[in-house]
Amino acid sequence: MARIEDKMEYRQEVAFINRENELRYLKGFIDKRPSEILFIHGPKSSGKTTLLYKFLEEVGKEQKLDVKFLNLRKILISNYKDFIRLFFNIEDSEKKKKISSSISAGFFRIDSEIESKMLKGNADPFKIMENEFIALNKKKIKPVLVIDELQAMDDIYMNGGKERRLIIELFNFFVAMTKESHLAHIIVASSDGYFINTVYNDSRLKKTSVFYKVDYLEKKDVKEWLLNLEKYSKIKDFTLTEGDVEKIWEVLGGSMWEIQDLLSQLFENSLDESLSLYKKKIQGFIAYYTGFNSDKKEIFKLMSKRGKVTYRELEKLGIDGSTLEAVLQDMVRNNILYFDPAEATYYPQGPSYHWGIKLFCKTLK
Secondary structure (H helix, E strand, O other): OOOHHHHOOOOOOOOOOOOHHHHHHHHHHHOOOOOOEEEEEOOOOOOHHHHHHHHHHHHHHHOOEEEEEEEOOOOOOOOHHHHHHHHEEEOOHHHHHHOOOOOOOOOEEEOHHHHHHHHOOOOOHHHHHHHHHHHHHHOOOEEEEEEEOHHHHOOOEHHHOOOOEHHHHHHHHHHHHHHHOOOOEEEEEEOOHHHHHHHHOOHHHHOOEEEEEOOOOOHHHHHHHHOOHHHHHOOOOOOOOHHHHHHHHHHHOOOHHHHHHHHHHOOOOOHHHHHHHHHHHHHHHHHHHHOOOHHHHHHHHHHHHHOOEEHHHHHOOOOOHHHHHHHHHHHHHOOOEEEEOOOOEEEEOOHHHHHHHHHHHHOOO
16 A cells, blocks of 8 residues: 555655665664664764664565654653653553643553553653563564654653653663663664763763764765756756756755755755855854854854864863853754764864854954
């Protein structure tokens, strides 16, 4: 039976370009017995979530999987009760009617009595998850738990108290399910480099995890895509020349989401006009974000010249250490800069943000 979306026709479709190496790596990861957590990181709009969907679609056709995919970018989760209703499916028909439609994943099956006990701290949610993983293994089905943007749970505590952070308990559970019990594959994706860095430097997690970076598309892949728009994006209204591709690459690099956004603008505007408006939009965003903050201005001045900088280089700006750390953390959390935990470097979230920073800094002279 065809899916509804398969029957729809649009002037533009979301493209998936290459990623053969990434797909091969992910397939290799779940083809071995679970023994570690996989952390996928990379800058915003590099295509991490799209890659995961494609991977699960392909691998699901090849082998028996039970996939639980949770994208926290789409869901508001603010407390422990949200976590319970997000992860667990209440089987009582009366109880189901009372559950908010905004929280409806329900990966693991429980009844309302167990839910009540969990909310009061009298039942262990992780034991329930483990039991389901055990049952799936007995059926020779591979459990795969994928959580996108897990840092959204960073400030949630168990049972409403302040003693046990939920994310720490989750990590303990992930280690138990992978390294210790070998029951399930756990994949965590995040564009928050500071969050990944915290994990990367945690000695306990570092010994039980692998880290894999998904970066922007390479130029050859962008060129292949944009010179074959009908093939990859189902666009028939216009075509692009090699000169056009060079212009797009200069401003947007391999940022998939931004390129797809630009393509949608080309139905109405010229390429030069669209790129000019794009740069001005990012410049305005940088100016608004910076405001009158002199520390941010100094960081952007350095970033405009270097593109990629280390913390040691930033320290030479003379900004107070605690202030510098706070400003950088804010820039990373607001997706203006990306922090690469493997290289310990900071750089703009894509070429468009570098353009915006450079144009903003010109106005400071």
